[in-house]
Amino acid sequence: MARRRFLIAGTATVGLGVLGVATQQELKRWWWRMPGNSTPRMEGQVDDSRARWVAAADANLRRGDRPADYGIDRVIVHVTQGSAAAAVKVFRNPEHRAAAHYIVCQDGQIIQMIRELDVAFHAANREYNERSIGIEHEGWIDKPQDFTDEMYRSSAKLTAGICTRYKFPADREHVIGHNEVPGADHTDPGRHWDWDKYMRMVRAQMKVESTLRKR
Numbered sequence: 001m002a003r004r005r006f007l008i009a010g011t012a013t014v015g016l017g018v019l020g021v022a023t024q025q026e027l028k029r030w031w032w033r034m035p036g037n038s039t040p041r042m043e044g045q046v047d048d049s050r051a052r053w054v055a056a057a058d059a060n061l062r063r064g065d066r067p068a069d070y071g072i073d074r075v076i077v078h079v080t081q082g083s084a085a086a087a088v089k090v091f092r093n094p095e096h097r098a099a100a101h102y103i104v105c106q107d108g109q110i111i112q113m114i115r116e117l118d119v120a121f122h123a124a125n126r127e128y129n130e131r132s133i134g135i136e137h138e139g140w141i142d143k144p145q146d147f148t149d150e151m152y153r154s155s156a157k158l159t160a161g162i163c164t165r166y167k168f169p170a171d172r173e174h175v176i177g178h179n180e181v182p183g184a185d186h187t188d189p190g191r192h193w194d195w196d197k198y199m200r201m202v203r204a205q206m207k208v209e210s211t212l213r214k215r
């Protein structure tokens with residue numbers, strides 16, 4: 001494996017000088033697809049320390065090396081249209097061909113099913129999948145009581161962490177609903193999702209984190 005990696009590295013370096021910046025980006029994307037070149041990862045590792053890991057089926061994601069291969073600058077908010085348990089079940093089903101990185105339950109628990117490194121198939125838009133983290137929320141879009149304070153608080157903390165990790169602003173251009181993805185035929189999170197409250201909570205959390213970091 002080490003020898004193979006060395007040979008490929010040699011080829012890539014020769015190519016870079018000739019081919020320019022756009023191609024460098026392509027080579028970087030191509031690079032991690034070679035066996036043995038992805039960022040080391042450990043089974044059960046999570047990106048938010050509060051999350052519990054349950055792996056999604058491999059067919060519902062594409063292995064990546066974000067943010068090295070694709071930058072992350074969007075959070076996409078979804079609603080499961082069912083229980084968290086039902087969402088876990090479909091995300092573990094390879095036939096489903098879709099899954100999000102996280103599910104936030106009504107009691108505030110977080111389940112992570114796909115690493116942030118990887119591209120989850122959740123937005124039904126390739127470009128938006130590549131640049132985003134998808135967060136599902138347990139409930140039904142037409143049941144406002146499903147959107148509990150515990151859920152908002154826990155999700156806001158998760159989103160604040162993502163905005164901080166990948167250094168993009170916590171605003172409505174970067175934190176969007178599935179319904180706002182270009183070409184989306186989904187309506188989640190729907191009219192009962194309280195964006196003003198959610199974004200206030202995300203920004204408050206970011207302030208707390210930046211204060212903690214400065215200490």
Ligand SMILES: [Zn+2]
Nearest residue numbers: 078178186188
């Ligand atoms: Zn959705």
